[in-house]
Amino acid sequence: MSNPVLEISRDRFRRNIAAVRARLQPTELMLVMKDDAYGHGLDWSVPEAASAGVTWFGGYDIDTALRIRALTDRHVYAWATSVPAEIEAAIVAGIQLGIGSAAYLRDVIAAARRTGIRADVHLKIDTGLHRNGFRPDEWPQAVATAREAEHDGALRVVGVWSHLAEASDAEDDAAQRVFDDAVRHLTEAGGRPEVLHLTASAASWWRPELRGSLSRIGAFCYGVRSADGPVLDGISPIARLVASVDAVTPDAVIVGAGAFHGLPSTLRGTFAGTPGGPRRTLRIDGGSMHLEPWGGAEVGQRVVVFGPGDDGEQDATALAEHIDTVGEEIITRLTPAVRRIITD
């Protein structure tokens, strides 16, 4: 039995980043790197992105943000609520913190006072998603508390942010009005936020009028499309899962990539790239996938389970669509048994 390998292209990553930045400008990109850069690995991708011109990195949790900080001195942002010891470590490391509740705001101010270092924060207004964020009725109090802490040097409110539901354009438009009101309230109270960010991948791409000065984007930079979304100009998958033929039977070619490697066991019907052209996946079991046979199939032949399509394979998002999930899941679920190889 052989193990599959995830081949990741630096060049495609750089090209995706360039395409996203060109599409967004003058809005800046915040490259989101949660889940170990969506399963692609932080160690190579952070320096690569920094050298491609990325100036903002989003880590979600403080642990990820600290790992990013060890690799770059650009802006690093973490927005998951955390515990005092981690908050202090983040402040010491110059990580900017997203804050969406009164309790967390108190914790961050207290941590900043203990360290003696000013915390740079982005306040989150809940614009309708109801998933963390100050509600509009809580906003004036949050602003008052933050402004007070700014006065005694514990805090600096560098940003205002929110997350859109992306369920309908009308809802997102309404969310933008709530967002704008919150920013206005803060500036009237004397706040001077430098960055405003409301949109993630999809809305950043298709609704330029909703972008602020910064857009948080993950999936597209790794070449992962929105589920049921179109192929995007200049964007292609940076990862290709390569496996080899372990056995050939009259009914199926058996390839060494299965549920143990993190492939969804329910997956069937999508196309892998084979030396015989695209072949349908018949089923996935523990250690292998069974493909429709091709003439001349032999043990050891190379098969592309998913990737940019050069060998007739479908992309990770197409696999995800088949099992009703999002594209990033296919790659983030791959286990450590899958070796990552970074190529040019």
Ligand SMILES: *Cc1c(COP(=O)(O)O)cnc(C)c1O
């Ligand atoms: C994950 C995440 C993003 C990036 O989303 P993509 O769809 O991958 O671009 C942006 N903002 C927040 C708050 C997130 O959690």
